[in-house]
């Protein structure tokens with residue numbers, strides 16, 4: 116499964132998708148942090164992450180989600196990865212586009228690393244909003260994580276809506292240097308839980324290709340686009356580097 120990765124703006128890519136073909140839409144768009152995001156380790160990638168207002172950011176996202184909905188299967192799910200700046204607005208947007216009864220979970224990805232402030236509790240999580248298209252038909256395989264209690268030592272338990280996976284540190288071998296690269300372990304957990312084996316997984320802001328690599332590893336069909344050529348180069352290289360996933 117080599118996957119399909121295109122250099123395109125999400126808004127132009129969406130209409131090229133086969134109608135009712137995608138099992139899982141995962142998007143990790145810019146968060147509207149107000150700052151451009153630059154790569155590390157000599158990676159030249161840089162992406163724009165600033166909108167004049169929250170309303171213009173939500174309008175940008177709305178337009179792209181509306182363009183993508185026809186590509187989703189009736190059994191599909193949507194995972195939107197955002198943070199405290201916009202998660203409350205994005206939840207209302209998804210309620211509006213899909214219906215509040217399509218809401219499944221507000222997942223918290225708690226990642227540990229990062230700075231702190233003397234004026235607030237340290238911000239150590241992102242928000243992943245999980246919606247389905249049909250509450251009776253969407254795919255879900257409850258993920259299991261290692262149990263932490265002494266009584267269940269060595270066993271697994273059902274994961275909760277708080278996902279504790281460290282963000283990539285500077286020494287992580289999977290680190291590409293692409294800005295805001297997410298850990299493979301996070302995407303593997305989400306994809307395995309929310310898409311059927313062999314299903315199509317779409318990431319329209321694929322960045323370094325973490326979603327696509329995780330999907331390929333798990334036997335799903337990865338489809339991605341990003342408007343940055345550095346992102347697409349990185350994603351294609353990562354997908355190609357492990358022939359055993361194909």
Ligand SMILES: C[S@@+](CC[C@H](N)C(=O)[O-])C[C@H]1O[C@@H](n2cnc3c(N)ncnc32)[C@H](O)[C@@H]1O
Pocket residue numbers: 123124125126143144145146162293294295296297298319320321322323324325326340341342343346
């Ligand atoms: C948060 S990063 C994604 C990081 C990715 N999940 C990873 O693990 O590497 C957001 C990505 O959205 C891309 N992007 C921003 N606007 C876009 C647009 N209109 N269409 C497609 N991609 C876009 C940026 O180039 C950037 O790579």
